[in-house]
Amino acid sequence: MRRIGWLLAVLLLAGTASSPGYGASQSELDAVEREKAEMAAQLEDASAEVRAAGQVLAETEALLPGAEHEVNVAEGRVAAADAQAAQAEREAEAAREALAVAEAEYEAAREAVDEAREARASLFSATAQGVELLTVDAILASGDPQQAVDGLTYLEFLMNGKNAAVEEVTLARREAGNAENAAAVAEDEAVAAEAAAAQALADAEVRYAEAQAAQLTVQQLVTDQAAALEVARSAEDQAQSQYDDLEAESDRLAEELRRAAADNRNSGGNSGGNSGNSGGSSSGSSGSGFVLPVDGWKSSDYGWRRHPIYGTSRLHGGTDFAAGSGSTIYAADSGTVVYAGWNSGYGQLTCINHGGGITSCYAHQSSIWVSNGEHVDRDEAIGAVGSTGDSTGPHLHFEVRVNGERVNPIGYLPSCLCR
Structure with missing residues (x-):
């Protein structure tokens, strides 16, 4: 009898602990109470230990289907969260790769600007020193018409070269600016993708914890049920x-x-x-x-x-x-x-x-x-x-x-x- 009393105390505590703690609806709670009332009526002539065990049995049998359903739902949520986290990680990786490409393009564009600037530095320097004016004076002072024509052609060549150099530098700067903007956008996208991946991983961990808790609830109900049956069967005679x-x-x-x-x-x-x-x-x-x-x-x-x-x-x-x-x-x-x-x-x-x-x-x-x-x-x-x-x-x-x-x-x- 001491053993039965001890098990009864454990069962009563376990029954309290395993009371609808997995988010049971009011209709489920009502069903539990109906099951317990019916069990009580059927065990009216039983001993106190058996009646108490019967109450635990009624509760566990009423709660187990819902608890097992919660496990299935939780496991489905874990699978969905894992898939979402994996997709978010792939998107973050793609964003990081896109950022690396954009940064490389920006670096190449910046180097092109530097090269264009250095390549035309002498021309711009000569222009600043008035070389073009000296060339014009020399052409005008020539008495040979053909030499004058050739000189003007050369002068035109110099002017076209200057304009081309300016356009080349301007274009290189524009391309570098575009590349810089693209790199900034790619960086923002990479940061957002990494944040989304981190959140998806955190959500997956929460879902996993929920699935573990749901599984523990089922295990506790099954344990309570087995203990109640042991108490009841020990008192069968x-x-x-x-x-x-x-x-x-x-x-x-x-x-x-x-x-x-x-x-x-x-x-x-x-x-x-x-x-x-x-x-x-x-x-x-x-x-x-x-x-x-x-x-x-x-x-x-x-x-x-x-x-x-x-x-x-x-x-x-x-x-x-x-x-x-x-x-x-x-x-x-x-x-x-x-x-x-x-x-x-x-x-x-x-x-x-x-x-x-x-x-x-x-x-x-x-x-x-x-x-x-x-x-x-x-x-x-x-x-x-x-x-x-x-x-x-x-x-x-x-x-x-x-x-x-x-x-x-x-x-x-x-x-x-x-x-």
């Missing part, structure tokens, strides 16, 4: 023994109710209800005379259930109605109280004989307001809703017994299940 004890107690109650009914008949009592016959008002057809015993909603049906952990079949011998603690419980029909007191897993229990072998029972009461042998009227207040005995929360467990044996109560209650 004990749980079966408890169920067998409860069934034996139900059989003893059935025998007691049969004796009470026989005593009532032998004493000439008539517990019949509104129909005025000795068989009572409840013949077992829907809406045949019983009133709803509490102002609440049906939370669990009568019938055989497959145990959610062990897989064995067990009978839930009544219909449960959810109602607040202290809510008034009413007699489903008139009759004589044949049991009022504590009864094992039923907790505080009241049973009323309605004649004709029909008895109604009201379990898990917080208080009983009637006594054995007391006659009660249909719809009379007889007690209050509670959670005594084997109960996981305030509700009324309502049974109908025919000759002591449990039958489905629904056939004796109003078809609308309303008061």
Whole structure:
């Protein structure tokens, strides 16, 4: 038992830690609560350890599909982020290469300007010193016309050369300026591409961390689930023994109710209800005379259930109605109280004989307001809703017994299940 208690504490902590922490929606949270409520109802007669383990199982089973979906989504985001980061790195590399080309072109253009400047330096220097004017004077002083023509041609050549040199330097400077601008643009693009690559890498790292967290959530849920199963299975023999004890107690109650009914008949009592016959008002057809015993909603049906952990079949011998603690419980029909007191897993229990072998029972009461042998009227207040005995929360467990044996109560209650 110490081991079970220790594991239970671990499970409860783990169950808290693994509560929807991966971004579950409200509808998913509601589904978890429904699963836990259904599990609680099915494990009503189990031990506290098994009930706690069942709650962890219900939660993990409800959360695992969503958590596994989150892992798949996160892994998809990681793949997309990796691809984006790789593309951004390629673009950054291309931008760096383009920058290197632009810088080389600029350097070549700058050198061309220097070469053009140096190549024409002597011409520009001669021009500045007035060589062209001296040449013109020499041509004009010549007495030979042909020599004069040749001189003018040479002068024209000099002037054309000067203009070409100026144009060459100007063009080289323009090309160098364009190359410089292109290099500046390429540098800006390279810087932007490198920043985008760095951001894409950071995003990929975030996505990777998200995927790791999602995977850890799934692993924790699976671990919690396995631990809960270990606790539940370690108590399987004990749980079966408890169920067998409860069934034996139900059989003893059935025998007691049969004796009470026989005593009532032998004493000439008539517990019949509104129909005025000795068989009572409840013949077992829907809406045949019983009133709803509490102002609440049906939370669990009568019938055989497959145990959610062990897989064995067990009978839930009544219909449960959810109602607040202290809510008034009413007699489903008139009759004589044949049991009022504590009864094992039923907790505080009241049973009323309605004649004709029909008895109604009201379990898990917080208080009983009637006594054995007391006659009660249909719809009379007889007690209050509670959670005594084997109960996981305030509700009324309502049974109908025919000759002591449990039958489905629904056939004796109003078809609308309303008061």
